[in-house]
Amino acid sequence: MRRTAHRALTRLSLLTLAAGTVMVAPAGPASAAGLTLTVDVGEVVRPATQVASGGLYGVASDTQPSTGMLLPLNPTSFTQPPPGTTHLPNGATEPCCGALEAGPNITRAGAQQFIRLPDIYPDFPYQWQGWNDWEQKVTGIVHERLAATGTTNIRGYELWNEPGWTWDTEAAGSFLDGWTRTFRLVRSLDDTTPIVGPSWAHYEHERMLEFMRHARDTGTLPDVIVWHELGDMQWDSFDDHVADYRAIEEQLGVAPRPIAINEYNSRNQMDIPSVAVHWISVLERHGAREAHRAFWYEPGTFNGLFTLNGEPTASYWAYRWYGAMSGNIVRTTPDSWIDGVTSYDSSRKIVNTVFGGDWGDNTVRVEGLEGFGSAVDVEVRSTPGSGRHTRVSSPTVVTDTTMQVDSGSITVPIEGMNAEGAYQLLVTPADGPTSSWQQVYEAENATVVNAETLSSGSASNGYYVGRIDGSADMRSDSFVDFTANVPESRDYTMTVRYANGTGAASTHGLAYNGGAWSTVSYEPTGGWGEFGTTDVTVSLEAGYNVIRLAKGSPGFGGGTGYAELDSITLS
Structure with missing residues (x-):
């Protein structure tokens, strides 16, 4: 955050590499055209949860950006400064973006948030004021959070940020000892909310190994592992970093933790749509639970997805296409600099691919379409390579045509690709999706809080949400928030x-759009993971609605x- 990227490649560097000139590793392709991105609809990677649709300081307040602007992006989570922050980010003259201030907006958008504790300080790098001061600050933050009994969206406390260069070892002692001391303080005040860290500025094996060993031995392991991926084209290393971290867990006998990359992308490339697509692709493919766009510019713009006037930029459309993904993420195989992410919604028979990364005439091959009939409708849209200050009111329709399916596959030509821009490919049966609007919403695609996504062959999409067991208070309440978009x-x-395997009737609370609660009753089914249905009536507004089913x-x-x-189905 707010510093020079680790690899100082400029926007021109990326494009030169994409055009085929080798400047630095990783090398560019031998030619800039004739590449094929391959999609296999039949190979499931994970449920669609918009892993990469998060942001650091992405929400400035309860109104900026508006909830209506956030909802189409289907954000997963954010990192925000603590309540009472005095932080002046990126040259700002006033503090902003406090977790409790922005919290209602984030909840209405169906998302969660981490609280970054050291952003209570005004400056970056942080100016250490002594242990008494720090512990008073931490205690105050936690007490304010605990007093906010209506706030359910705190996903964790981030104890420090980029300690490799912001922790004052001379004044505060070693970071490892500081981590232990701060961890134990937070746990003495709040024994429920997850703790996340260590939040290194970049991944290093020895440093992570030392931290994890120390945390294991002191009983202070974070609940979520966090580090940052900030260099130009750093996406190329993400899979290696994940594999290395998982090997450390195995070496130390530590149970696997979720991985959160709560800052990704570089200052040089933040507003290039195709670079965002590269990041989205690898974060989905290699197992991050969530990831947040880095904060290099103005707060409240979702880090360049909106202009300062709240209008969509070119990158916004890439994330909006991504936000529309439902069902499952399926296998997408890159070819040199072309990469992408794909979802398949079997309830509507929609294949949605967001891709980009190179110049010239290239193709996307989609396999696994045997159930789509002999012909499919193919629509390609594009968004340009313009930056965060340029309004892009809508994407451009490149082509909308019907193609014949050959042995379950089609090959779609994408002519004259722009290496900076991003593209969307939608494939549906020739007579269109099975419904004109999305009616089936899978629980595993929704915002799942204090519960677990599980797999089962009897579930409608291969996954379901179980262990929805918590009702003690706002920190442990279990619920699922479905974001539904209805036509009227x-x-x-x-x-x-x-599924209800208790042998007796059970209930959940039902509320939508912040309204009054009612009760949904579930009669016993054959057992856990054995599903039945029940019907209720909901009164929804045209457009986006957040529907909560809660223990x-x-x-x-x-x-x-x-x-x-x-799942829920609206009809």
Whole structure:
């Protein structure tokens, strides 16, 4: 955050590499055209959860960006400064973006957040004021969070940020000892909220190994492992970093932790749509739970997805296409500099690929379309390579045509590609998707809080959400938030597909768009992972609605018994 990137490649460097001139490792392709991105609809990678749709300081307040601007991006999580922050980010003259101030906006958008504790300080790098001062600050932050009993979206406390160069060893002692001391203080005040770290500025094996060994031996292992990926074209190393970290866990006998990259992309390349696509692709492919766009510019613009006037930029459309992904992420195989991410929604028979990365005439091959019939509709859209100050009101339709399916495959030509821009390829049966709007919403695609995504052959999409068990308070409440986009304001029948293996009726609370609570009853099914359905009526507004099914939630007395959630269907 707010410093020179580790690899000082400029925007021109990226394009020169993409055009085929070798400047630095990794080398560019031998030619700039004739490349093929391959999509295999039948090979599932993971449920679609918009892993990379998060941001550091992405939300400035309860109104900036507006919730309506955030919802189409389907954000997963953010990193925000603590309540009472005095931080002046990126030359700002006033503090902003406090977690509790921005929290309602983030919740309405269906997302969660980490609180970055050291951003209580005004300056960056942080100016250490002594242990008494730090511990008073940490205690105050945690107390403010605990007093916010209606706030359910705190995903973790980030104890420090980029300690390799911002921790004052001379004044504060070693970072490892500081981590232990701060961890134990936070746990003495709040024994429930996850703790995340160590938040290195970049990944290094020896440093991570030393940290994990120390944390294991002192009983201070973070619940979520965090580091940053900030260099130009650093996406090329992400898979190696994940593999190395997993090997450290195995070496030390530590149970696998979720990985969060809460700063990614470089200052030089932040506003290049094709670079964002590279990051999205590797973060989905190599196992991050969540990732946040780095904060190099103005707060509240989702780090360049909106202009200062709140209008969409070119990169916004890449993330909006990504935000529309549902069902499962499926295998996408890059070719040299062309990469992408693909989802397949079997409920509507929609294949959605977002891709980019090179010049010239290239192709996308989509395999696994045997169930789509003999012909498919193919639509290609593009967004240009313009930066964060340029308004792009809509993407450009490049082509919209019908193609014949040959042995379950099509090969789509993409002529005259721009290496800076991003592209979307939509493939549906020739007569269109099975419904004109999305009606089935899988629980594993939703915002899952204090519960677990599990796999089962009996689940409608191969996955479901179970262990929705918590109702003690706002820190441990278990719920699932579905973000549904409906065509008109009216009553809808909502069919909940659930499992109840208790042998007796159980209940969840139901609320939508922050409204009043009602109760959904679940009769017993054959067992856990064996699903039945129940119908309720919901009154939704045209456009986006956030629907919560909860075992526990502020304002709700708590559900009875237990139930697992597979999906909801609106009709």
